[in-house]
Amino acid sequence: MSFIAWIVLGLVAGFIASKIVNNSGEGFFLDIVLGVIGAVVGGYLFQTFGMAGVSGVNLYSILVAVVGAIVLVGEHKSTLSFVFGVLAVIAATSNVVGGFLITDRMLKMFKSSRPTKP
Numbered sequence: 001m002s003f004i005a006w007i008v009l010g011l012v013a014g015f016i017a018s019k020i021v022n023n024s025g026e027g028f029f030l031d032i033v034l035g036v037i038g039a040v041v042g043g044y045l046f047q048t049f050g051m052a053g054v055s056g057v058n059l060y061s062i063l064v065a066v067v068g069a070i071v072l073v074g075e076h077k078s079t080l081s082f083v084f085g086v087l088a089v090i091a092a093t094s095n096v097v098g099g100f101l102i103t104d105r106m107l108k109m110f111k112s113s114r115p116t117k118p
Helices: 001-024 027-048 058-072 079-110
Strands: none
Touching: 001 027, 001 058, 027 058, 027 079, 058 079
16 A cells, blocks of 8 residues: 555544544544554454455455454453454454463474484
8 A cells, every 4th residue: 555545544534533532633643643553453453363464455354453442442341342352352362372382282293203312
């Protein structure tokens, strides 16, 4: 995506996320920063769950960026941000545990079954 597209996506997603969580916009520049960082976080979360991340300035990419921005802006009062945060922790934990299990399985595959001679 081009630089202008990231700015437009960030502005729209940041404004929507701040309206959902705080019932007010955060300001022009802060909404852009919030939306762009939210797009990166949301893209990572969506890819963790097996879906596509940000792919351009379209409705799906705005949804991904809004979800990521809600996770960033989420206050302790917001149930939606708490749910997204819990899902992110669960996804990260399953990623770490799955990586350990796969690594352990691969190490066992290369381990020799013959006894070693002293």
